Amino acid sequence: MIHSWLPYVLCILLFCVGVYAVLSKKNLIRIILGIVIADYAVNLFLILLCWKKGGEAPILQPGAMEQVMVDPLPQALVLTSIVIGLATTAFLVAIAMRLHERYGTYDITRIRELRG
Amino acid sequence: MSLENLFSLDLFSFSPLAWLAAAFAGLFFILVVIYSLNFMKGRKGLFRYYLYTVLTLVLTLGVIFADNLLLLVILWGFLGLLLYLLIGFGRTPSTPATARKALLIVGGTDAMMLLGLALVWFLVYGPGTGLSGLAKLSFSTVTIPVAGGLSVAAFLLLASAALAKAGAMPFHTWVPDMAEDAPIPVTAYLPASLDKLLGVFFLARISLELFILDSTLGIVLMALGSITIMAAVMMAMVQHDMKRLLGYHAVSQVGYMVLGIGTGNPIGICGALFHMFNHTIYKSCLFMAAGAVEKSMNTTDLHRLGGLAKLMPLVFGAFFVASLSISGVPPFNGFASKWMIYQGIIGTAGNGWTWIIWLTAAMMGSALTLASFMKLIHAVFLGQASPHVTKIAESSRPGTPFALAAPIAVLAVLCILFGVFADRIPFGELFSPVLAGEPVFPGLWSSTSATILILAGLFLGMVVYLLGSAGKTRSVAPFIGGEDLDARPSMRVSGVDFYSTVKDVKPLGVLFDWAERKHFDCYVVGLRFADFLGGILSGLHNGLLGRYVLWCLAGVVALYLALIG
Amino acid sequence: MAGEYIPLLVAVPLAGAFFCALAARKSGVLADTIGTLIVALVLALSIYAVVSPPSTHAVGGWPAPLGILLVMDGLASLMLLVVSLVAFLVMIYSLSYMNAYSGRWQFHTLFLLMLAGMNGVVITGDLFNLFVFLEVASLASYALVAFGTGKHELEAAFKYAVMGSLGSLLLLLGIAFLYGYTGTLNMAHMAERLGELGVAPITVAALVLLLSGFALKAAIVPFHSWLPDAHPSAPAPISAMLSGVLIKSLGVYTIARLVFNVYGASPDLLNLLLVLGAVSMGIGVILALRQWDMKRLLAYHSVSQVGYMILGFGLGSPLGILGGLFHLFNHSIFKSLLFLNSGALEQATGTRNLKEMGGLSGRMPTTSWTTLSASMSISGVPPFSGFWSKLIIVMACVEQGRWFYGAWAILVSVLTLASFLKVTKFAFLGKLGKGFENVREVPWPMRFGMVVLALLCIVGGLMLVPEVKEMVLTPAVRVLDHGILTLGEVVRL
């Protein structure tokens, strides 16, 4: 029997993996991937929140109005969050490409002219 | 703090002493403006210069008459800004640095004053009363006995602002710098007269009206005053620049006023206030004379001056009078007020043995002041003309225009009047209505008769001299070791090196050395320390994204630990 | 329910943004016109919000715990006023400043998007909705930082965006925790539920996550490291918006809401805020003292000044909150003015390095005195506006018996003065720098923005006149001082 809290812990672990990537990786793209991983960990967490034993997808079907549904709100939230994640990722990738053009490298430890 | 309150007269109180101070401020304003008409001629931004001068006067009057502490703090702070703007009219390369230093010290202590204001507000009204108490925080209604750490802190914080404005230690370092860099009328106007008036007047008000001091705080003030007197006068002795030397004396003399207020007895405080007025007179006179010298000689470097007495007799005369006055030589006004301060110090003898130290310091200070003015007068007015002076004297006939001469002369005359007739004019006419019941000019000293005696003595000496030496004097050109000095300008004794042997005395030498390296300058030390800290922190911001993210995570963990704990 | 106008505060700038993107690509003038008109409209709406009584608006007609509730209370209207006032003046300034850049419509689109995001954050009563608007504003600001597409702009934008996204993820996780625990997203309802359910480990964890996320947006030490890179890199009007209002509406405001209105201020939490504020104040100002790049110096001061606001909130008393909010208002004015000044200097001289400037007061008199008044204001020199807010904060410290924090505030204030005197010394006093013989004062739209802000710095103290205070500041203080909101009272607005 899997403990009911295990999926949540796994989510948090996944989040940590993402943060670890941001923290320790040098390549810009890997850092972006780290952000994406962490983003999806949070999304997963939100989806898990609305899970209910025996719950169905929260879509009304003709003739089955009274079934047990999972909470629809986090799903809506996740959708929004995905959109935001998409925009952020696209922005980061665009900036990373331009950075490569300017600095000639994807290595974040060599992109550090701003300091002090 | 509603609008009606802000402009009603409840915020002001018109005590007779305040009227007197205001009259002095007005007098100096007029003199400085007359002086500036010539001195500042041809400079840029004159409209702004006179605007700031007028504003300074208005705000000064506001501070003098302010009864509400908050109003006073506001006007006071704005005066610091005007000081900064006025210094900006200087033309030396170090002017910006000096302006920054002055406003930082003055403004920094204003910030301390703000904390002091908050403490006073708290002491009077306690927690939970909101802002309304601020509008009622006035000198005339509020009295706080100094007891316990808070009230002491409040007093010291307010006093620090007063000390900085007046230029007493440890907030004095902007005054000599400013004397060197700012235009002379500004120096004569602010640190020499108005700022002194404000600072000492405010110190007196908080010591007398707002707080009830105990003897410990009095001793702290007296110690501060004594240190200021001695340290500043020692620094003054070894200066090479006329204006800077005068600047150190402007610091040194504040010591007497602080000392006088610290005595806490009526005669000492009275002497301090009298000294404050006297100081503004002779110090402005000295600065304005220095300005006249600068105007005609284009320098105030002692090494390049000399023998000006012949060229500028009126300036010399005024300078001489003011020098004797600042050195506390009877019968001039400086002596009159110092005499009262000495008596005030002796009056504290009941509080322990420390009065001997303060008295020694005060008297020594006067002697050293005289010594350093001997150096100054020798180097500037007497002695042998430097090649620089000779050159200027040959090419053009340096004179003193009326606009420069008039204020100097007026002030010199005031020096004499306030000294010779100390018991009549300042006390008889000005102070006794003001002080209402406070002691009139005290002691076994009648300044007028003393003057007559001194004059008689001088006359007698002159007669003896003339009788004894008539017809026997032989005039020769100055020489050293048989060499004719006029032919060898390099052997001229400029007076710069007077007293430079002071530095060879072991413990003093170390102190002078430290002073030169600015170890005693709160401004420099503070900035150095901040820079050191900043260096470490700045090194941490090394541009590595990973490190920044790590800080954030550390922050999350720290917040977590703080909130579960 | 008189709150029909509330959604317009978001809808109008959003519509403006898209109209700019749609219609004004070819014509910079049209883009400028749309941008200015829209911001003026938003300003008018916010003034209306300030003078009209508090109200709410249920989006889509859905009642409160279910739907999104827009709440216009005293705090929200104060923040709106701050945001739109600064935005309006910055917009006028940028009419002339942004001539140096290509793609005017992009600038206006992003600017209006950011404005919409900030307004949204301020007026929403729903935690997730707040997150969405916060992301809109953040994304627009990432893009605006990179607007110049130079080397440093891109570097700063990347770091800012990575750290900003991380902050957003923390926020989202925190919101998820809270939603999982309380089953609601409406902030007032959430506060009610949190009160009923009591403290649990998960609420503490959520609080930590949310606080970290908002602190990152507010650039509180140790979450501040993106700010000194990002704010100087943006074009000057954007720096002014970022430092002037963005960090406050996204960071400080949200922290205040979270701490006071959702969780309720416990002594531990307030102590934490005090420490955070004090540390930010000190570290920010010490770092600022060393800077020679004018905009970087200003950016570090933002870290330091945000510390003052947090310190004020951390005191938790009405006076402290008043001080914090008033300082927030003042800081928006003088910090945006300082960034506008730096932009004027940069445009006139071509450099931001203080060492290369000098003697400009004669050449640029307007910039010179606006800089001086803003510098004096931020340093708390009376009678400028900053003095009043610092006075109130210090008084509040004293009132609470927090002597150390009061003295600390004073010390930081002195150091602030030191670093701003450095600015005025090197930029305006002394000998004219090399090659600046032909430097001219900037054109009038830039001067207009700066002069109005400078006047606001000078008369800012009048905000404390009882009539004005009762209208603008007191309602905001009341909202925070009142403690946790309950759904009932919010709906009754």
Place this chain on the structure above:
Amino acid sequence: MARNDGEAGMTLVVKTVTRLTVGLIFLYGIYIVLNGHLSPGGGFAGGVIIALSFINLFLAFGAKKTFEIIRKDAVTALESVGAVLFLGIALLGFIDGGFFSNFLPQGELFSLVSGGAIPLSNIAICIKVGAGIFGMFLALVAFRGSEREGK
């Protein structure tokens, strides 16, 4: 990748498959959008699918051919149009109560014409998202192109 040398695009196999599927993908996107209020999907998902059909086209046939169908300016303009439409629908809600109020009659449950203004919003979102994602793709790809030409 797109080159202007006549033989733009990928191999014949890819082109043929794309030619066959791209219309279907596009239609599927439209289906998803129109049924957004009844079944999983909606404006965002449908918009992405529609954008994918254009991306497919671009990858297989190259820039020139794609821009014959839809100009680059039109893509970015459409994005704003979508947003304005969506906002307009939200503002029209003021007819009936307030922001985002569903001002149209609700219609019969489970039929295509139901949900009032929701399908309209879905369409607006679809335009916005489809144009947005395709525009994003273009921006990234075009940037790579310009970088190479620069070298």
